[in-house]
Amino acid sequence: MSPQPDGYLGLEGRVGQGPSDALVESGYSIEVDDAEFLHRGLGLADLAHLLELSDAGVVPDNDAGRLGTQLLALLETTASDFPYDPVYGDAYNSRERELERRIGAVTGWLHTGRTRREAGRIAFRVALRRAMLDLHGVASDLTGGLVGRARQHVGTVWNDTTYLQPAQPSTFGHYLAGFAEQATRDLRRIERAFEWVNVSPGGSGGVAGTAIPIDPHRLATSLGFDRPARNARDGMWAVDGLVDVAVASVQAVTTLDRLCEDLEVFTSPQFGYVELSGGASRASVMLPQKKNPYSLSVIRGGAGTLIGRATGLMVTQRTPSARTDNWLYGYGQTYRSVLLATRLLALGSEVVRSLTIDEARLAASAGEHFSVAADLAERIVLDHEVDYRSAYRLVGRAVADAVRTGRTALTSGDLVRAAKVIGVKAPDGLEDALGSVADPGTVALGRDTSGGSAPGRVLAQCKAVAGDLMSARRWAKNQEEGIHDAETALVVEARRRWS
Numbered sequence: 001m002s003p004q005p006d007g008y009l010g011l012e013g014r015v016g017q018g019p020s021d022a023l024v025e026s027g028y029s030i031e032v033d034d035a036e037f038l039h040r041g042l043g044l045a046d047l048a049h050l051l052e053l054s055d056a057g058v059v060p061d062n063d064a065g066r067l068g069t070q071l072l073a074l075l076e077t078t079a080s081d082f083p084y085d086p087v088y089g090d091a092y093n094s095r096e097r098e099l100e101r102r103i104g105a106v107t108g109w110l111h112t113g114r115t116r117r118e119a120g121r122i123a124f125r126v127a128l129r130r131a132m133l134d135l136h137g138v139a140s141d142l143t144g145g146l147v148g149r150a151r152q153h154v155g156t157v158w159n160d161t162t163y164l165q166p167a168q169p170s171t172f173g174h175y176l177a178g179f180a181e182q183a184t185r186d187l188r189r190i191e192r193a194f195e196w197v198n199v200s201p202g203g204s205g206g207v208a209g210t211a212i213p214i215d216p217h218r219l220a221t222s223l224g225f226d227r228p229a230r231n232a233r234d235g236m237w238a239v240d241g242l243v244d245v246a247v248a249s250v251q252a253v254t255t256l257d258r259l260c261e262d263l264e265v266f267t268s269p270q271f272g273y274v275e276l277s278g279g280a281s282r283a284s285v286m287l288p289q290k291k292n293p294y295s296l297s298v299i300r301g302g303a304g305t306l307i308g309r310a311t312g313l314m315v316t317q318r319t320p321s322a323r324t325d326n327w328l329y330g331y332g333q334t335y336r337s338v339l340l341a342t343r344l345l346a347l348g349s350e351v352v353r354s355l356t357i358d359e360a361r362l363a364a365s366a367g368e369h370f371s372v373a374a375d376l377a378e379r380i381v382l383d384h385e386v387d388y389r390s391a392y393r394l395v396g397r398a399v400a401d402a403v404r405t406g407r408t409a410l411t412s413g414d415l416v417r418a419a420k421v422i423g424v425k426a427p428d429g430l431e432d433a434l435g436s437v438a439d440p441g442t443v444a445l446g447r448d449t450s451g452g453s454a455p456g457r458v459l460a461q462c463k464a465v466a467g468d469l470m471s472a473r474r475w476a477k478n479q480e481e482g483i484h485d486a487e488t489a490l491v492v493e494a495r496r497r498w499s
Contacts (some may be wrong), residue, residue: 005087007097024086031090034124034331037131039079039092041123044487045111046071046095048202048222049119054497056213059109066106068498070099075491091123092116113205113212117327121201121236122223124331128245129197129483131338135208136190136476138345139183139252143469145352146180148460149173154455156166157441158273158362159371159415164265166369169440172362174453177261177461184468186252191475193248196241198479200225204232207322224486237322242334246310248301249341256348257303260296262323263351267293272361278356280347295351302344309337367440370399370410375437384427393422410434 004011004018005461011017019028050071054064074082074095084094093116099107154173159166203216204210209232216228229235267274275291282294313333316326377391386394397418398410412430419426437443448454451461 005085007100009093009096016106019087019089028086028089030328030332032084032086032094034335035082035084035094035124036079036092037127037335038120039077039082040075041126042091042095042119043075044126044223044490045119045122045202047075048122048219048490050110051494051497052214052219052220052489053109053112053212058112058212063106063109065498066103067099067109068494070102071489072494072498080189090116090120092119092274097200100470106183113210113214114202115204117236118201119203119321120331124225124335125200125225126487128335128338129194129343129479131244131335132190132194132197133476133480133483135249135252135338135342135345136187136194136472138342138349139187139190140469140473140476142349142352143180143183143187143465143472144346145349145464146176146183147353147469148359149352150177150180150458151462153357153359154458155361156357156359157366157444159365159368159440165425166365166371168371168374169366169444169480170447170453171444171455171458171460172357172359173455177458177465179255180465181461182255183252184465184472186248186255187468187472189248189251191472193241193244194479195226196244198224198226199235200228201232201235203228204236207233207236222486222490224483233322237326239317239326239330242326242330243310243313243317245334246306246313248338249337250306250310253299253303253306253341253344253348256345257300260299260348263355264293264296264300267296273358273365275356275358276351277356277471280351280354295347299344299348299351302340306337306344309333311470363441366444368408370402370408372437372440372443373399375443376410376433379433379436380427380430383429383433386427390424394418394424394426467473 003408008018009447047068050059050064050068053059054061054068059067082094083098085097086094088094088097096110096116097106099110150173152173153176154171156172157169158172158175159168160170160175161167200216200220202223202225203214205212220226220228263274263276265271267276270356276293276295278291280293280295282292284290284292313330316329319325373395377388377395380386380391394415395410395418398414401418402408402410402414404434412434414428415430415434444453445455448457450457
């Protein structure tokens with residue numbers, strides 16, 4: 001590599017020489033690696049900026065035509081076909097060098113009234129907003145899959161757990177609907193993070209605007225952004241939005257991860273509640289009997305990776321403002337976090353759709369390990385005007401005595417003996433209280449309070465989630481159409497003038 005590459009920006013100024021090999025490998029190469037997703041947005045940013053300069057009468061028509069023709073040609077190339085070279089710095093500088101090679105000094109008009117960072121910020125947001133809409137789409141698919149499976153299992157009774165300990169008889173539909181509810185919040189987080197992404201930094205100049213008569217509102221509209229940044233410095237240099245995007249991504253995957261943490265336990269033969277499809281599993285190279293839930297490991301490991309990336313972005317925020325170190329790694333870390341989250345959620349949707357749920361095994365677990373104990377205590381409260389703490393102690397003592405003697409069910413005698421031990425009067429009619437909780441399925445399906453496990457309540461919750469999902473999908477469709485229409489119109493106008 002030449003120490004003074006042809007056309008290297010700064011040779012004639014204070015820099016005076018080309019970059020060192022170490023700088024290229026450690027710094028410039030990172031920025032050029034991002035060209036794979038910045039390429040198209042840089043082309044759109046250049047076209048929109050040139051149109052503004054042309055409409056303002058800043059660029060002579062002939063020069064604008066020559067430059068516009070080349071920009072349109074570059075827009076038709078792919079990043080892999082473009083001669084990006086890290087020796088020139090970031091992707092923008094490589095584009096400048098290639099344009100100078102093709103048309104010479106005319107290229108200089110393109111930098112009027114803006115820094116390379118402005119073009120890069122626009123390109124980043126153009127790429128990121130599309131990636132976020134893809135993320136939103138797979139998050140919507142996962143939400144829909146959870147709702148669908150929850151509806152299928154509103155009557156599938158099982159022993160729900162807390163701390164992985166038997167808690168109460170419930171339904172597997174109620175369990176899955178809880179994750180669907182969380183997933184709707186993930187969608188809203190993605191939408192809120194998208195609001196920052198879809199703001200244009202165009203027209204920012206160096207840091208506080210430019211004397212060139214560029215209209216930031218028109219520039220934002222032409223690129224499909226919702227609006228221009230209200231403060232040029234904030235639009236160019238604030239990085240809190242990067243963290244919002246990363247956190248929205250990781251939170252969506254963490255919701256899925258929490259389900260997968262459970263499923264890995266539930267797929268074990270010791271539980272046997274569910275089974276992953278063959279397509280979501282992996283064989284052991286040594287142990288022929290195994291069917292490893294490999295997809296769950298991919299998701300769980302990916303969630304940890306995303307948490308690490310989000311943490312890294314938070315740490316790099318902690319610098320004085322208007323620094324490149326926030327952004328040098330920020331483009332790639334943020335964009336690739338969204339891509340990883342999208343892949344993981346797509347895999348999670350497949351896991352949920354193809355999951356085999358053993359209803360008989362779940363039903364057999366319902367009521368085991370005295371999980372109707374809380375319902376029994378509540379029945380004693382309701383039928384005998386006993387305060388709940390006394391009822392709790394009564395039932396708890398009876399359960400403890402039964403466990404010590406190796407029994408799996410309570411009798412009224414157990415309750416009477418327990419009352420004597422703890423020094424309370426046993427109420428009459430305890431047989432009726434025990435009979436009311438004898439069938440765990442009846443207990444689970446009868447919890448008809450708001451948010452409860454009764455089928456009607458779960459179906460009502462699923463309907464509400466489905467309504468939220470429909471709204472989220474409408475939002476995404478409107479965003480996609482608005483962006484597509486604006487970007488298409490921009491290219492059409494550029495071709496009308498310069499093709």
